[in-house]
Amino acid sequence: MSIRYALLSLLAREPLSGYDIKQQMNDRFGPFWKVGSNQVYPELSKMEGEGLVKLQGIEQQANRPARKLYEITEAGRDALIQWTLESGELERIRDDFLLKAYNIWLVDPERMIGRLEEIKRQHEERLAAYEKKVAELETMLTTSDSRDPIAATISVVEFGIRYERLYMDWCDRLIKKM
Amino acid sequence: MSIRYALLSLLAREPLSGYDIKQQMNDRFGPFWKVGSNQVYPELSKMEGEGLVKLQGIEQQANRPARKLYEITEAGRDALIQWTLESGELERIRDDFLLKAYNIWLVDPERMIGRLEEIKRQHEERLAAYEKKVAELETMLTTSDSRDPIAATISVVEFGIRYERLYMDWCDRLIKKM
DNA sequence: TGGTACATGTAATGCGTTACATGATTTG
DNA sequence: CAAATCATGTAACGCATTACATGTACCA
Known part of the structure; x- marks a missing residue:
């Protein structure tokens, strides 16, 4: 359930494609969080259906596969803010x-x-x-x-x-x- | 796959029942590790089949439910030692x-x-x-x-x-x- | 009489990882 | 010509959490 907020946390800063999200998670923040494409793409579709993100457009650069750029919506930002302030149980260290x-x-x-x-x-x-x-x-x-x-x-x-x-x-x- | 080694780590110290294991994990080491009974009991049976643990006996105290006490075997101790020294990837912090x-x-x-x-x-x-x-x-x-x-x-x-x-x-x- | 502790298990569900599938283009 | 990068997805599997199911006994 928190993968969704990981995606929103990145999208709150700039519009990104599913591929971008995967790269940012695994390369830049690998030691903190990690996602697989199997989680990113279905979750983006799901959140689009719920109105938390929307397709900003499809970027088609010459000789490159098309990129589906997503941006966060007002509702998405609100959901993210609410989650950020929400209290929950402390995590275990599990190392x-x-x-x-x-x-x-x-x-x-x-x-x-x-x-x-x-x-x-x-x-x-x-x-x-x-x-x-x-x-x-x-x-x-x-x-x-x-x-x-x-x-x-x-x-x-x-x-x-x-x-x-x-x-x-x-x-x-x-x-x-x- | 590491739940098995969590159980073995406890059993290497003393014979325990499934219930004991659950208690020790959740009460004493809660912030580090946690298990549910659904993991403990099937894993104990599985390890018994593989010869890593064996049933030491069934303790029947007066007016108490029977307790199935397990002890670690030589093979179990060897597997635990091997795992302990094995190298693996660093864990993520995921908090x-x-x-x-x-x-x-x-x-x-x-x-x-x-x-x-x-x-x-x-x-x-x-x-x-x-x-x-x-x-x-x-x-x-x-x-x-x-x-x-x-x-x-x-x-x-x-x-x-x-x-x-x-x-x-x-x-x-x-x-x-x- | 109702809640808690002891004791062993099963079922359902969700999350995460690895692997697979496809296809174009760039780099060595 | 082969391998890596870009890009989007699906499938299979395993592990973990929550809830369920059963039964005894003690204490308030």
Whole structure:
């Protein structure tokens, strides 16, 4: 049910095609959210039927497949705002590796240290990608206005930065304890 | 596919019934993992068929429904160890509220501040529960041995503590920016 | 008498992932 | 000539959540 709001969140910023949405989710925000085309296209049709988005037009560039550009409607923006302010239950952390860490007492310390170092490296890579992203976004910020969508994006990516640092730190502590 | 390893992770520590497993997951580790009875019972039968767990016996206490106690087998322990050391892709963060934060530029600042304060309070509650849990677990630790399952549990809950602090901190920053 | 805790299960539904299908055009 | 990118969709499968079904026993 929240995939719909993920699509609306992107469409609230600019008109996009289904393909664009998939790209933005998987390339730019991959570590946060992900969608498959099987979810995007049917959901767009469904929301069009409900009047939350509408087909802005079909873009036909020379020698390119036609792109169906969707834009958010007034009703869509209202629904998105309502969802954003709505309260709900806190999410679970659900990270497989935390469950694996629950079994460190069972496994060979040497091999576990190897795994922990690998995990740490992977989080380090993500951290670097986030930091690059924030630097990039900050050059796009002209005003320091909280109504600027770019400022919102930065805040989200900053959560990611802090999260990756926490994860790396936690890996270090586990390595020392092994 | 990982529910099976969640069950094995618990059974590696002590024999349990399906009901016990459900309770331990939802009450003790609720914010991390959760399962429904529809997943626990069929998965136990399936694993029994594959020889990963076996029925230790049926406990029949006076005036109580019979409890089917399962214990992990050698094969089950091996499978768990292998999974624990196996490498896999990093998980996504997938927290709905992060997606909501992506839309702060759209909504009324006053109302968003209210929501952020509410979220912060909820994370504070979880933090308190985790801290209590760690204190409790530490009294059970006799040796400071890394082969002690309790030490592993503490490490996992400590991740939770750090995570909740990070979340609260991030909420504060967002509130100031609104 | 009604609610809660113990205890084991099944059914229905929805969401997400992987894979498939099609077809044009650009790049190596 | 093959592989990757652009672009829109469908199909199959598995996992997860919610609700349902059954029955005992204790407590208020």
